[in-house]
Amino acid sequence: MELILIIGSPIVASIASFFSSKRKACETATIIAGAVALAAALFAVLKVSSEGTYSPNDYFSIDALGAIIISLIAFIGFIAALYSTAYLRRETEKGIIGFEKVRLYFILFNLFIAAMFLAASTSNPIIMWIAIEGTTLSTAFLISFYNKPSAMEAAWKYLIINSIGLLLGFFGTLLFYTALTHGEGIAFSWDSLMDSAKNLDPMIAKIAFIFILVGYGTKTGLAPMHTWLPDAHSKAPAPVSGLLSGLLLNVAMLAILRFKVVADAAIGGQFTGNLLIWFGLISIVLAGFIIMVQKNYKRLFAYSSIENMGIAAMGFGFGGIGSFAAILHIIYHALAKSLLFFSSGNIFLRYSSTKIAKVKGMLSAIPATSLVVVIGFLTIVGVPPFGIFMTKFYILSEGLKTHPVQTIIALVSFVIIFVGFLTHAAALLFGNAPEEISKEKENKWTIIPLAILIIAFVVLSVYLPPPLKILIDSALIKYQ
Amino acid sequence: MIDAMNNSFFQFTAITAVFLSAVLLHITKRNSTAVSLYFIQSLAVAALLFRPLFENFSLAVLLMAGLTLAIKAAVAPLFFSRLIKRHQLKFSASTYLNTPLTLIVIAALAALTNSRIFSHIASIDPDNKKILGLAIAVILVSFFLIINRKGAVSQIIGILSLENGIVAFALFSGLEQSPALQIGVIFDLFVWVIIAAVFISMIYKQFGSLDVTELKHLKE
Numbered sequence: 001m002e003l004i005l006i007i008g009s010p011i012v013a014s015i016a017s018f019f020s021s022k023r024k025a026c027e028t029a030t031i032i033a034g035a036v037a038l039a040a041a042l043f044a045v046l047k048v049s050s051e052g053t054y055s056p057n058d059y060f061s062i063d064a065l066g067a068i069i070i071s072l073i074a075f076i077g078f079i080a081a082l083y084s085t086a087y088l089r090r091e092t093e094k095g096i097i098g099f100e101k102v103r104l105y106f107i108l109f110n111l112f113i114a115a116m117f118l119a120a121s122t123s124n125p126i127i128m129w130i131a132i133e134g135t136t137l138s139t140a141f142l143i144s145f146y147n148k149p150s151a152m153e154a155a156w157k158y159l160i161i162n163s164i165g166l167l168l169g170f171f172g173t174l175l176f177y178t179a180l181t182h183g184e185g186i187a188f189s190w191d192s193l194m195d196s197a198k199n200l201d202p203m204i205a206k207i208a209f210i211f212i213l214v215g216y217g218t219k220t221g222l223a224p225m226h227t228w229l230p231d232a233h234s235k236a237p238a239p240v241s242g243l244l245s246g247l248l249l250n251v252a253m254l255a256i257l258r259f260k261v262v263a264d265a266a267i268g269g270q271f272t273g274n275l276l277i278w279f280g281l282i283s284i285v286l287a288g289f290i291i292m293v294q295k296n297y298k299r300l301f302a303y304s305s306i307e308n309m310g311i312a313a314m315g316f317g318f319g320g321i322g323s324f325a326a327i328l329h330i331i332y333h334a335l336a337k338s339l340l341f342f343s344s345g346n347i348f349l350r351y352s353s354t355k356i357a358k359v360k361g362m363l364s365a366i367p368a369t370s371l372v373v374v375i376g377f378l379t380i381v382g383v384p385p386f387g388i389f390m391t392k393f394y395i396l397s398e399g400l401k402t403h404p405v406q407t408i409i410a411l412v413s414f415v416i417i418f419v420g421f422l423t424h425a426a427a428l429l430f431g432n433a434p435e436e437i438s439k440e441k442e443n444k445w446t447i448i449p450l451a452i453l454i455i456a457f458v459v460l461s462v463y464l465p466p467p468l469k470i471l472i473d474s475a476l477i478k479y480q
Numbered sequence: 481m482i483d484a485m486n487n488s489f490f491q492f493t494a495i496t497a498v499f500l501s502a503v504l505l506h507i508t509k510r511n512s513t514a515v516s517l518y519f520i521q522s523l524a525v526a527a528l529l530f531r532p533l534f535e536n537f538s539l540a541v542l543l544m545a546g547l548t549l550a551i552k553a554a555v556a557p558l559f560f561s562r563l564i565k566r567h568q569l570k571f572s573a574s575t576y577l578n579t580p581l582t583l584i585v586i587a588a589l590a591a592l593t594n595s596r597i598f599s600h601i602a603s604i605d606p607d608n609k610k611i612l613g614l615a616i617a618v619i620l621v622s623f624f625l626i627i628n629r630k631g632a633v634s635q636i637i638g639i640l641s642l643e644n645g646i647v648a649f650a651l652f653s654g655l656e657q658s659p660a661l662q663i664g665v666i667f668d669l670f671v672w673v674i675i676a677a678v679f680i681s682m683i684y685k686q687f688g689s690l691d692v693t694e695l696k697h698l699k700e
Contacts, residue, residue: 126661133668137675152686153695163639171646174655203600
């Protein structure tokens with residue numbers, strides 16, 4: 001029942017938006033669907049934390065890490081539904097979009113959420129692939145939402161690069177399927193793959209994982225397959241950028257991790273671990289240099305996502321306490337990055353530009369959003385006592401034991417990124433706001449969703465609720 | 481014995497058709513020829529899917545093969561043909577490498593299928609090693625087509641050809657999925673084709689060209 005509600009409610013909201021002729025109906029359907037999915041997800045998560053897995057039928061099974069990702073999708077998806085409503089209303093008031101665009105937005109927004117839920121909850125790798133491909137298809141028109149040449153270009157790049165990546169991922173998935181050819185009639189599922197992992201030819205297992213890492217790594221935004229990400233994330237409407245960065249990257253990372261444990265069972269953890277460490281390190285270093293010279297705040301956040309997925313990849317590559325920290329890191333990053341992208345929407349609404357040079361004096365022009373941005377910047381660069389400080393610390397300390405050179409390079413990159421973020425934050429916050437910028441009070445509904453995210457982030461930085469702690473521990477047993 | 485020989489001759493002819501169309505896609509300059517080549521390639525893949533029905537009839541396999549034929553060999557080529565006609569996109573944009581260099585790279589990619597790594601993959605089914613080698617060559621040549629072509633239509637057809645190569649590989653290596661899952665993948669492909677066609681149309685309206693090197697608005 002929970003799963004039907006989790007996946008079904010956004011689909012119903014999408015259909016309702018399709019047939020709706022009123023903006024309010026689209027908004028209400030989306031918010032109700034978000035609330036229903038969140039409540040159902042909480043029930044499912046509690047079941048997983050008490051029973052280990054939740055498998056209502058042969059095609060669906062939620063394990064501990066899947067439950068963590070599903071709860072993130074449900075929570076941030078609900079906040080995004082609230083924020084989208086306020087954000088799109090402001091855009092309509094400014095004459096940027098009309099009702100047809102709003103309707104299209106809510107149709108695709110809900111389909112996107114449903115596809116992510118499906119990907120995280122299915123027990124079948126092919127259905128997961130179909131669902132992740134579904135996220136590409138549902139978001140392509142959201143990236144080209146404003147019909148500007150640059151947005152069209154970003155969406156085209158996104159469609160082509162991700163489609164190629166996913167086809168390579170599909171090929172890798174088929175190669176993993178060779179493990180099952182020894183047993184006739186065995187269903188293709190994560191569990192059956194794991195049980196048959198010993199049948200995998202070691203060479204095939206290595207090649208298959210490389211295809212998986214390159215394929216799903218493209219969707220995760222790992223360098224050097226990341227080229228679509230800064231364009232797509234910066235051109236999409238702010239709430240969608242938040243979902244792309246905060247959630248979709250994690251769903252793709254989940255796919256990589258699920259294949260990693262199968263490959264590890266066949267060939268040991270060193271091969272996959274080293275690959276993750278190197279791809280992660282390249283992502284961090286590349287993001288570090290580009291963040292320093294970035295001129296667009298949405299692209300700045302997008303490159304930060306590449307860096308953070310690199311950190312998570314390194315953590316999972318190191319294993320041990322690194323994996324524990326990496327799981328926490330994807331939770332914190334999801335919250336912090338959606339916070340930053342949603343606040344980028346508020347900046348854009350006031351300044352009508354995403355260029356850092358054109359945004360000055362935020363503190364006086366939009367004080368509430370400025371406070372959110374300051375907190376967002378501090379959380380994302382990992383200032384103590386925020387959670388990302390701890391996760392980076394644990395990942396680096398684990399890395400120093402086994403891969404000191406890579407760890408030190410990552411540490412130097414973190415310093416560069418910290419300086420880069422601080423410089424850009426100062427440029428955005430201080431100075432005099434341009435005279436044409438309106439001084440009107442910010443709409444509370446564009447602030448309240450952000451405040452909820454901050455509260456969630458701060459609470460989780462200092463306290464892990466017991467069910468979440470159980471989930472992380474169970475995930476660690478399987479994925480480290 | 482004769483049946484087995486006929487079967488392997490049929491399979492080899494079909495995969496050769498798939499491979500040759502992937503190679504010819506590199507050479508053709510006309511968009512309509514590219515669509516026709518994709519039609520031939522898809523027809524060959526669909527024929528491979530229909531073949532088992534002559535030995536063991538299964539409604540699910542018939543449905544899946546029929547859907548594949550309908551979407552890959554009818555709907556997709558029709559969509560692209562109408563698009564080409566509507567916007568008069570007679571010629572595809574040029575390639576990054578000239579034709580002789582392109583052919584040299586294709587030859588190198590075909591030779592690469594005999595390398596240790598790819599030959600290991602082709603050994604998944606030792607009876608079909610040569611055919612699997614050709615399927616891998618289709619994957620590599622299609623991948624190169626996407627990289628080497630500057631035209632949006634060619635890139636899309638390159639992705640579809642890459643997908644055909646993977647399907648052929650799955651068929652010959654015995655890794656094909658259950659019909660229900662294959663229908664899911666085909667449905668995904670169907671939606672993808674529609675979205676890609678809409679994007680091609682939007683790009684042409686916005687930029688007045690389908691040459692992807694003209695897309696320079698993201699360079700900041």
